[in-house]
Amino acid sequence: MAQENIIETCGLTRRFGALTAVSNLNLEVPAGSIYGFLGPNGAGKTTTIRMLLGLIRPDAGLVRLFGRPLASRYPILRRVGAFVETPSIYPHLTGRENLEITRCLLRVPVGRLDQALAIVGLESAADRRARDYSQGMRQRLGLALALLGEVDLLILDEPTNGLDPAGIRETRDLVRRLAAEFGMTVFLSSHLLGEVEQVATHVGIVHQGHMLFQGRLSDLKTRLHRHVHVGVDNRERAELVLGKAGWRLTPSDNGYLKVAAASAAEASRLNAELTSSGVQVFHLALEQPSLEDLFFQITEGH
Amino acid sequence: MRRFIRDLTAAVRAESLKTKRTLALRLAFVAPLLIVFLQFVILWHNGAKMIRPGRNAWMSLMQNSLLLWDLLMVPLFVTLQTALLAGLEHSNQNWKHLFALPVSRRAIYGAKQLVALGLIGLSTPVLWAGVIAAGLLLRLLRPGIGFEASIPPWRILQFALLSYVCSWLIIAIHTWIAMRWSSFVVAMGAGVAVTVAAVIVLQSEYNVYYPWTLPAVVTRAAIEGQLRYVALACGSVGGIVVAVLAGLEFTRRDVL
Numbered sequence: 001m002a003q004e005n006i007i008e009t010c011g012l013t014r015r016f017g018a019l020t021a022v023s024n025l026n027l028e029v030p031a032g033s034i035y036g037f038l039g040p041n042g043a044g045k046t047t048t049i050r051m052l053l054g055l056i057r058p059d060a061g062l063v064r065l066f067g068r069p070l071a072s073r074y075p076i077l078r079r080v081g082a083f084v085e086t087p088s089i090y091p092h093l094t095g096r097e098n099l100e101i102t103r104c105l106l107r108v109p110v111g112r113l114d115q116a117l118a119i120v121g122l123e124s125a126a127d128r129r130a131r132d133y134s135q136g137m138r139q140r141l142g143l144a145l146a147l148l149g150e151v152d153l154l155i156l157d158e159p160t161n162g163l164d165p166a167g168i169r170e171t172r173d174l175v176r177r178l179a180a181e182f183g184m185t186v187f188l189s190s191h192l193l194g195e196v197e198q199v200a201t202h203v204g205i206v207h208q209g210h211m212l213f214q215g216r217l218s219d220l221k222t223r224l225h226r227h228v229h230v231g232v233d234n235r236e237r238a239e240l241v242l243g244k245a246g247w248r249l250t251p252s253d254n255g256y257l258k259v260a261a262a263s264a265a266e267a268s269r270l271n272a273e274l275t276s277s278g279v280q281v282f283h284l285a286l287e288q289p290s291l292e293d294l295f296f297q298i299t300e301g302h
Numbered sequence: 303m304r305r306f307i308r309d310l311t312a313a314v315r316a317e318s319l320k321t322k323r324t325l326a327l328r329l330a331f332v333a334p335l336l337i338v339f340l341q342f343v344i345l346w347h348n349g350a351k352m353i354r355p356g357r358n359a360w361m362s363l364m365q366n367s368l369l370l371w372d373l374l375m376v377p378l379f380v381t382l383q384t385a386l387l388a389g390l391e392h393s394n395q396n397w398k399h400l401f402a403l404p405v406s407r408r409a410i411y412g413a414k415q416l417v418a419l420g421l422i423g424l425s426t427p428v429l430w431a432g433v434i435a436a437g438l439l440l441r442l443l444r445p446g447i448g449f450e451a452s453i454p455p456w457r458i459l460q461f462a463l464l465s466y467v468c469s470w471l472i473i474a475i476h477t478w479i480a481m482r483w484s485s486f487v488v489a490m491g492a493g494v495a496v497t498v499a500a501v502i503v504l505q506s507e508y509n510v511y512y513p514w515t516l517p518a519v520v521t522r523a524a525i526e527g528q529l530r531y532v533a534l535a536c537g538s539v540g541g542i543v544v545a546v547l548a549g550l551e552f553t554r555r556d557v558l
Contacts, residue, residue, distance in 0.1 A: 053402040055557040074305070077404035088399030090390060092323050101316045105405045107308070145399065 004031045004067065006153050006185045007052060012061035014047055021047040023209040025061070029187055029202070034179050036200035036217070037189035038295060044209040045189040046085065049157045052187075053082055065153065078106075081151035083159050087142025091131035095122055095141050098130055102145050116144040120174065136167035143174065154178060156188045160195060168195055175199050197291035207299045220294055228267045229256040231283030232274065241277040242270075256283060309406040313413030320390050321417070326383060330424040333379040334371065338432030341367045345440055349447035359448025363440075364433050364458045365525055368465055371429060372517040373500055376422075376469050380476045381493025383421050387414050388480035388489070397557050407553035415477050415545050422473055426466045430459050461521055468517040468534060470541025475513060478548035513537070 007029035014022045022044040029035045039045050050056040052063055054070050054077070063070040066079060089098050099113045117123045120140040125133065130141060139159065146154060156175075160168045176199055178184045190196050196203070197217070204214040213220060229252065232238040238257060242249060247270065252258035261267050267286050274281050289297075321327065341363055345352060353359045391397055401407055434453060441449035480489045500514040509515040510530070516537040523530045 050398070050557065053398075055398055055401055057556060074404040077402065080402075082399070082402045084398045084402070086395060088394055088396040090320060090394060090396075093320070097319060097322070101319050102399075102403070104316045104319065105309075105312050105400075105403055107312055149404075 036196035039206035081146035309409035334429035392484035468537030
């Protein structure tokens with residue numbers, strides 16, 4: 001049974017003068033996933049998100065949310081909560097008053113306001129003016145604003161901008177809760193790869209406006225190059241032996257040899273090769289590539 | 303259409319929440335009272351010379367107040383109010399939030415426009431009340447210069463309302479400028495420039511073509527018994543047309 005894609009784009013393209021910010025992008029965000037939309041600054045992430053929300057019109061291509069084209073904005077956007085780069089708040093008003101403005105525009109019941117405050121943990125600060133909030137509290141207020149509607153899809157563009165590590169962790173936990181407890185699909189763009197790695201089920205990697213990889217995070221990790229870190233007594237001899245036998249070595253910064261090896265079986269073969277050539281092996285570890293490694297592998301290829 | 307009206311109602315309510323703890327409401331009282339106060343001081347000081355025998359003191363007070371109000375205060379006051387309303391969104395980059403909501407963007411623009419109209423409209427009865435209060439105070443403090451005559455409250459209100467209706471075009475233009483450009487300096491600069499020009503244009507034959515002199519031209523002629531229909535239509539209906547076109551233009555733009 002095909003999983004429904006909550007977000008789908010087809011050939012999405014946007015230029016700004018001579019610069020092509022987004023080029024022929026085909027996004028597929030499955031329902032119920034936490035999709036990490038990754039890319040360096042200037043890759044086209046924010047432009048893409050603004051096109052998903054109808055804030056920017058694409059030069060070419062289509063956007064479909066919940067299987068419907070974005071042209072029918074109102075019923076679709078009722079189910080979307082968005083946080084775009086910075087929280088959109090009125091500093092002279094309290095947290096509660098800020099939420100009331102959006103609640104009033106959305107015409108949702110008054111109870112949603114307290115629910116949103118409870119989800120982000122701002123109940124005690126709700127009656128203080130937003131200008132007195134810390135950065136973390138403002139971010140949480142921005143998220144509460146995104147959660148006021150009957151949200152099935154949450155689109156977050158750099159939600160951890162300017163947050164300290166505690167704030168980043170809070171946001172991460174909140175995202176997990178929203179997906180798990182409320183069944184929301186979360187589309188999250190960030191340049192903090194380590195953070196995204198901890199929450200995302202799927203990733204899409206963009207670079208210079210093009211999509212380089214899209215799919216399950218686990219698939220990405222198995223697809224790309226893995227390495228074995230080997231600690232030996234005679235480094236020069238080991239390099240000679242491995243080079244002759246056709247193993248690929250890459251530079252490493254931790255004193256060990258870094259050899260390309262795709263599986264545990266290959267790691268064992270490597271060990272056997274070295275020891276049979278008289279090289280003593282005292283450390284052997286199959287490296288699980290981090291999202292950061294994978295990201296650079298993919299983007300450096302382009 | 304029904305959705306638009308619903309969204310517009312919600313947006314107007316949201317706008318009134320946003321203006322809490324801002325100067326918007328206070329300005330609507332301060333601006334007209336400032337004009338009246340100036341006129342009061344001038345007449346208190348120089349009343350005997352300024353009000354010629356045979357002239358109605360109340361009409362003099364009203365006419366001078368309205369002239370100052372129409373020519374100088376209205377453009378600047380409108381500029382400030384519209385810049386304040388638009389600035390609420392510009393300063394916090396709230397357009398990206400507002401325009402991503404399932405709410406008609408035209409309703410959001412329309413609400414800003416209506417609230418601006420409402421705030422300027424509110425200053426009209428304040429001006430009227432101020433003129434009457436100033437006249438009564440002058441009756442008390444400067445007997446003999448003419449304020450013992452009976453108050454013409456409906457005439458004063460009539461001309462004040464005429465002035466307001468003619469200023470709709472000014473309100474529409476400045477709403478658009480304030481929304482379109484995020485810089486407060488642009489909005490204020492435009493306001494100051496058109497006001498300074500208005501002082502000069504009023505003396506010329508082009509004063510019926512220049513939006514910022516329309517209230518003064520129409521009110522002055524009406525006081526002299528002549529209703530200038532074309533100028534009135536430009537100020538009022540023209541204002542509605544410009545407001546609609548401006549709203550359509552603004553809401554079609556990308557939110558970058």
